[in-house]
Amino acid sequence: MGDLVLRSDDKGVATLTINRPDKLNALNVPVFEELEAHVADIEASQDSVGCVVVRGAGRCFSAGHDLGDIATGEKLPRPNYQPLVIERLANLPQPVISAVHSHCYTGALELALAGDIVLASENAKFADTHAKWSLTPVWGMSQRLPRRVGKTKAAEMMLTAQTYSGRQAETMGLANVCYANDSFYDDVAAFCNVMLENSWFSLRALKKLLRDTDGLDLSAGLAHEIYKSEGVGPDMQERIAGFGKK
Structure with a gap:
């Protein structure tokens, strides 16, 4: 596999790290291709992988769909490729944890919503900015976001394109827990370890x-x-x- 999505395994936790820090982990087709390859391997690894953590390298989780790729036209391996990969991630047999620090905008939020549980840092920034760019969602926002936070709060997020902090995300139920920035990944690891003590x-x-x-x-x-x-x-x-x- 390449180096756009890195995998590390520790005590039953498979961590998938989006690794385009110079582009704020913006999501392009090659990222999704590597993500799908990892997901396929994890699907077949139920004995050795108890849960999956999705996170971003460097300064943030992800700034979202790579607007440069949208502008120039993407070459997809098959129609509706990105939402199908997100759905495959969401449907892994193992619990999926989205670990969100700093930017998590639009396409990145759609990816994070594939997690069964969302853990946020205090500096997390969640937003759906489809309306800002004259776009409508095709990666699951209109379905997963209302199921997570309720229809009226989802409408607020989608129609205003406002940004919400980690603490606000915790309050509205978008994030299960909000942790301090300095201890974030230690807290994520502890959360996973407690969960994996169960069957x-x-x-x-x-x-x-x-x-x-x-x-x-x-x-x-x-x-x-x-x-x-x-x-x-x-x-x-x-x-x-x-x-x-x-």
Whole structure:
């Protein structure tokens, strides 16, 4: 693989780092090609990868879709390429964590919204600027953002193109947690380590259950949970026996 998206693995956490710091990690087609290759490998690595962290190198998470590429015309490997890669990332069996520091604008926000959980630094800057550039979203903003923050707050973000801080993102539910800048990546690592102390089987099963029941009414969702969930994991007996010995 190339050097536009770097992967590092540690204690079951696969970290994917967008690596165009000289361009504020602006998202172009080669970035998405490398991201897709990593996602494909992680899909087949459920025994060794318990969760995935997506972050940016250098000064920010990402300034968004590379406007230079838009202006000159992108050559896509196949139609609707970027949203399909984002969807593939979102649908990984493992939990996906978006770790956002500083800029996270428009296309970058659409990428971050693929995360099951968004962790923000205090200096994070979230914005949807489609309206500023006379664009409409095609990477998922109109669907994922309202599901994250509610329809009225999503409308505010999309129609005003305002920027929101990490603390504001935490308050509105866009970010699950906002951490101090100086300890941000240590806090992200600690969050992942606590999560991975739980059964990896359950982490995958719970993510699938949430995804499969999204949009169902209560009765249909309850029926799905009862009859179609993943059930008991292979490590259940060992975990219960270990608890009994404490």
